Amino acid sequence: MPTDSDGAPLFPHANVVAVNAFADVLASALGPASRDKMIVNALRSRGPDENEVPHAANEMTADDITVTSDGASLLESLPTTHPIAPVVTRVIGPERPGETAVEGADIPDGVTATVVLMSELLDEAVELFDRGVHPYDLRAGYHRAMDAALAELDAATTPHDGRRATDLAIARTAMTGNDVGGVVGGLAEGVVDAVDAVGFPTEATLAVRCVSKGSMSDSRLVDGAVLGVNHRVSEEMPVRVEDATVLALGGFKRSLSDPELWTEGASLDLSSPDDAAAMEDVYTERRERVVDRIDDLGVDVVVTRLGINDEYQRLLADRGIVGIRRVNRLHLEQVARATGASVVTNPTDVSAGDLGHAGVVEEVMREPRRHRRKNRFMTVFEGCENPDSVTVLLRGVTDQIAAQATSEVRKAAAAVGAARGRGGNRGGVIPGGGAIELRMAAAVREAARAEPSRAQLAMTAFADALEAVVATLVRNAGEDHVELLADLKAAHAAGDDAAGFVLPDGEVGNAAECGVFDAAATKRRVVLRASEVANLVLRVDDAVDADFTEEPAGPGEAIYDEEAEKHADYLEHTDGTRWDI
Structure with missing residues (x-):
């Protein structure tokens, strides 16, 4: 790292070195020929860390290993200590569509491309800085270059034609390079069906459940909800219910359990055994009144946020009603959205308008558990009419594969939704394979020629950075990036604006004709965020130790x-x- 005469790090070099450390890890994970990274946070064979306080004597640290090529997962997993690291991860890292951190809730896309472009922008800026270009001119040039690039992106964007084939191409492109299990084609079908049903995916409208039983080719889209760990509370209740009416009970104070009928500090004076029996009758009458009301409304399945006590379980089982308890807030919302039910907080105040419907509610084995007493089960709500929440059920996946497959499904669904203009995104598609980066680079170079100030140098550097992203894409596939980049530029100069790097042939081809499409909104975010962080880093000219x-x-x-x-x-x-x- 460059330093001054006193040994202090120079800026912006000090921050650029840290950003490049991110890019060095993520660069080979870019594109359809990406490679996985293994991040070892803790390994049992190493023994406990000397600074770690064990929970028990001689306790070893559990293995904590992440293997993935997903940029968002890598960015979150990398151990970082540099002060600029939180800025990078906060601006570029995964978005959370909801307030709760749920496995698979993040919908990240374009993270790797953003980090690579940002690193190239900073490398170009440092070179100009060392040649005497002022940071103000650098930032001004980058701003103008970004405007020119985004204008060309808008000009190159094609409105979504509404064809399913286009959606499938977008989904496959989003999952290319992370083809977990080699079933991208089948997963793409489910992803498009999911977006057809719910629009832009959120954690409440698109759930992903992973089970180890079966193979990935058995994965499918459930037009409803799946409770991965919750099932009927009594074996006397039906295993399968067709044409099911569903009641969702939420809240934290009232459920299918006996309420507190007196306040703290109150006393109960029982003068005879009959008084105790009368007190119990109060609870009994309430239970029967609640369950009778549920039964009169034709409810077949009750899903509760809290518990269902033994007395309520008996009453429900006697009437052939399935009870499912302790469903967390998010999963209860997914059941309600899928079935069309409203979450009721008071079991004594249920009306017909609060109920939902599912074609089939069935308890199925999630996975067998060897050498254990009980197998694991899940409950599937499917056959829901016009569901507002659907579930992708991934089979044959566990641990790291499950996490990566979940991320890829959500990424593909987000790309399809964004291309359709859902979720507040600008709709439209663009050719992939580096075609749009070369178009933007050419537009920026053209705009730079009309710039009279030193900002022209920064604009040209911006164009070089865009082309460097394409070079990384080609290099990751094992091809000669110098030769192929020259061929791509020649194809664009000849009028083929959709010319890109196409696999598996590893040649220059028309990306649109080959079915390689990206959502325009995703590429816009890549350019905006990379430029934003690069300009932020270039603004910093010193670091102050704020220790007291x-x-x-x-x-x-x-x-x-x-x-x-x-x-x-x-x-x-x-x-x-x-x-x-």
């Missing part, structure tokens, strides 16, 4: 010199400080 000390500030070190001088003078003649008085 108990020693008084000297007259020349304090902001308020007069007060500092008085404080220093006081300490010379008095023990302690003025604040001890």
Whole structure:
């Protein structure tokens, strides 16, 4: 790292080195020929870390290994200590569509491309900085270059034609390079069906459940909800219910359990055994009244946020009603959205308008558990009419594969939704394979020729950075990036604006004709965020250690010199400080 005569790091070089460390890890994960990374946070064979406090004597650290090529997962998993790291991860990292951190809730796309472009922009900027170009000119040039690039992106964007084939191509492109299990084609079908049903996916409208039983080719889209760990509370209840009416009970104070009928500090005076029986009758009458009301409404399945006590279980089982308890808030919302039910907080105040419907509600085995007493089961709600929440059920996946497959499904669904203009995104599609980067680079170079100031140098550097992203794409596939980049530029100069790097042939081809499409909104975010972070890093020209000390500030070190001088003078003649008085 470059330093000054006193050994202090120079800026912006110090921050650029840290950003490049991210890019060095993520660069080979870009494109359809990406490679996985293994991040080892803890390994049992190493033994416990010397700074780690074990939970018990001789306890070993559990294995904590992440293997993935997904940029968002890598960005979150990398251990970072540099001060600029939180800025990068916060601006570029995954978005959370909801408030709850749920496995698979993130919908990241374009993270790797953003980091690579950002790194190239900073490398180009440092080179110009060392040649005497002022950071102001660098930032001004980058802003103008970004505007020119986005204008060309808008011009190259084609409105979504509404064809299913286009959606499938977008979904496959989003999952290319992360083809978990080699079933991208089948997953793409389910992804498009999911977007057809719910629009732009969120954690509430698109659930992904993973089970180890079966193979990935058995994965499918459930037109409803799947409760991965919740099932009927009693074996006397039906395993399968067709044409099911569903009641969703939420809230934290009222459910299918006996309420507290007196306040804290109250006393109960029982003068005879009959009084105790009468007290129990109060609960019994309430239970029967609640369950009778549920039964009269034709409810077949009750899903609760809290528990279902033994007495309620017996009453429900006697009436052939399935009870499912302790369903978390998000999963209960997914069941309600899928079935069309409203979440009711008071079981004594249920109406027909609160109920939902599912074609079939069935308890199925999730996975067999060897050498254990009980197998694991899940509950599937499917056959829902016009569901507002659907579920992708992935089979034959566990641990790392499950997490990666979940991320890829959500990424593909987000890309299809964005291309359709859902979720507040600008709709439209663009050719992939590096075609749009070359078009933007050419547009930026053209705009740079009309720039009279030194900002022209920064604009040209911006174009070089865009082309460097394409070079990384080609290099990851094992091809000669110099030769292929020249061929791509020649194809664009000849009028083929959709010319891109197409696999598996590894040649220059028309990306649109080959079915390689990206959502325009995703590429827009890549350019915007990479430019934003690059400009932010270039604005920083020093780092100040904000650690506090108990020693008084000297007259020349304090902001308020007069007060500092008085404080220093006081300490010379008095023990302690003025604040001890």
